[in-house]
Amino acid sequence: MAFSHQSIEAKWQRYWEENKTFKTSDDDLERPKYYALDMFPYPSGSGLHVGHPEGYTATDILSRMKRMQGYRVLHPMGWDAFGLPAEQYALETNKHPREFTQANIDNFRRQIKSLGFSYDWDREVDTTDPAYYKWTQWIFIQLYKKGLAYIDEVPVNWCPALGTVLANEEVVDGVSERGGHPVVQKPMKQWMLAITKYADRLLEDLEELDWPESIKDMQRNWIGRSEGADVRFSVDGSEQTFTVFTTRPDTLFGATYCVFAPEHELVDKIATESQRAAVNAYRDEAAAKTELERTELQKDKTGVFTGAYAVNPVNGEKLPIWIADYVLASYGSGAIMAVPAHDERDYEFATAFDLPIREVVEGGDISEAAYTEDGPHTQSGFLNGLYTDEAITKMIDWLESEGKGERQVTYRLRDWLFSRQRYWGEPIPVIHWEDGSMTHVSEDELPIELPEMDEFKPSGTGESPLANATEWVIVEDPATGMKGRRETNTMPQWAGSCWYYLRYIDPDNPDALADWEKMKAWLPVDMYIGGAEHAVLHLLYARFWHKFLYDIGAVPTKEPFQRLYNQGMILGENHEKMSKSKGNIVNPDDILETHGADTLRLYEMFMGPLDASIAWSSNGLDGARRFLDRVWRLVADENGALRSVIQKDADTDALAKTYHETVQKVTEDFENLRFNTGISQLMVFINECYKQEAIPASFIEGFVKLLSPVAPHIAEELWSILGHEGTIAYEPWPVFDESYLVEDEVEIVVQINGKVRSKLIVPADIDKEELEKRACEDEKVQEAIQGQTVRKVIAVPGKLVNIVAN
């Protein structure tokens, strides 16, 4: 008979809630700690997706196992509830975002609770709660005070349809991620955070982290540190000078022209009369291009000659200065020296515009293509004969001694565009005064709460809807009577998620982010699991804030997340990404109804490796349920009583080896997030039990404990049936006895020329010579090598014997 998942799950969820089974104490400091963190969800209107429980189940298994192993465990959940979707919805329905955000949170909470996760719900955080964002604003003020938050006029992604500015990550293929509206470039005053000041440390400290190498690589690439030199050129016949950044200063003798980004500040000053019209036309054209057009048109190089010439600092040659949009204003100095012989982009440009190409590194054929490999330098004065590394060093030394340049490091990483022109975000706690000055709000006035508003339409001018809340915006300094306007920009969604893992540690603290001693007791996060889509931005931003907080003495560790793991995606049954339009979405609520939470948890963990993207299979789900039914029937009879096959004093011999192997493998596999193979071992154990006449109760109890992190409801119920009171959640985790794992006799494979021809049962401790002898005496071996000469015998004790004969 199948167990009734609905009554069992309801019963135990109620029990855990009423008994506060998973309430985490901040005492017990003598026990080792374990902080298992999930990437908290954005509570969308469509509710939980089957992808959510995958990562949540993984951390829940670890949390439950660690509790049973005697750890004090911090395992919290919360809501990343600010964000653009809510704002869009508010615009469409004219409802306050808070209302339906609250409703969405309630729905998410209900769904998550119904899956039986062992969160300490007393630590729930919500980024839209003023008591929470008070501290988000506090962190901003600290950044501001250190000069790391500043206003700059930068070209931003302006989306006319949404009436707001978007971050790069919200623009996909030149259109807005939400809605697919066109996006254009427009210069605007924006808040920026100086993450680039932390670039080196963000890069270096990756080394100490136990993260997937691929994620570290993505962060390294994103930071994009490159070493090279700044080289100063003067403009011929003018006082103007400009700097270029190059990673190949050794090729300076091969420079045949220079290129400025169209937006470069010098363009206006140096363009000659005859070229001015063409230059202006090109620049207007480039400015009008959207991101999409720039990327689509990247195939063909375009550009215009400015009419001006630069003077090469190493040999005084005059080099024509061009403008071209293949040079980016935002990287390096926005100007380059072009060495077409040894740079593919410059080669392409030089070929298109018939500019000279001069070889300075031997080894390639520059009539065919740019040569970017190493080789002896030529036509390069004091560098002749040197290879690249030496030539770079020597050139930089020369530039520095001549005062014409210096060693330089450049990053691809840009400062973080931090303002959003939206209502539904944390207000930036800054006031602009009528005398033109600007101050941050005093810390004791925090939080600056969002004003109540009836409408959430963007102002259309690029200002946020907050600009319409006149009463809120206009302030007067009680001391001086000076009037001012509050900053109307709000923070991006990334802000609240940058530090939520700190707030879980001390969620109700009114005086600090979190208590220092409590942070010392819990940080860093031991395991952080979430989707790979956050591999770069969220994780880099959070690391940046954490390092900053460390610098001002607000947190005790350099890094927030010691171990990170990215779960894969669950695809639809048709192997495609789940989406409404494809109609292949699986709703967890439905699965809970038909199969139960334990089955869903078990299935998602058994599908395959946690980091793989695997298609949903309803047959596979049925199989998971079948296993739980099989476990249930092994232990309980039709009336829910313990079956007689399970006996206190049953002979342990037949099952001991399998049992101890199971304890060992499951423990190791769970620890290393190999849930699929751990579960398969649980299945092996149950298959073995079904072959027994009698099963020792102690083994079944151990098994139920091993199962409990994956399928906690059924495990609790079985634990009761086995005659125990209360919860299994803190029962000691089973240990295995090594002595049951070693066998007296082992099976050895005998190969002839690498092919298995026979098998031997020999004592486990047999030595090499004896093993070899027994293998050669084997009947089948004798038969097989008849008439052949044995050339060589390889004997590996405990494994195999390979006889080479012909």
Place this chain on the structure above:
RNA sequence: GGCGAUGUGGCGGAAUUGGCAGACGCGCUUGACUCAAAAUCAAGUGUCCUCUGGACGUGUGGGUUCGAGUCCCACCAUCGCUACCA
């Protein structure tokens, strides 16, 4: 184009200090139970052949080795990230 990852039965996947390829699950086949079906239990299930045996087999082609899914070289395919970063 660059960086990274992955290619194993009909399907999801196991196997990593190089040592019996295909654990476990799904699906399928057969049998038991049943009037019947479902469920359950039992047996089987990589491909091929001349079937008490044997040959072949981990994307393709080479190589190292007594022995390669595993190591090396070249290539092909798929996925992720990044896209003129000087």
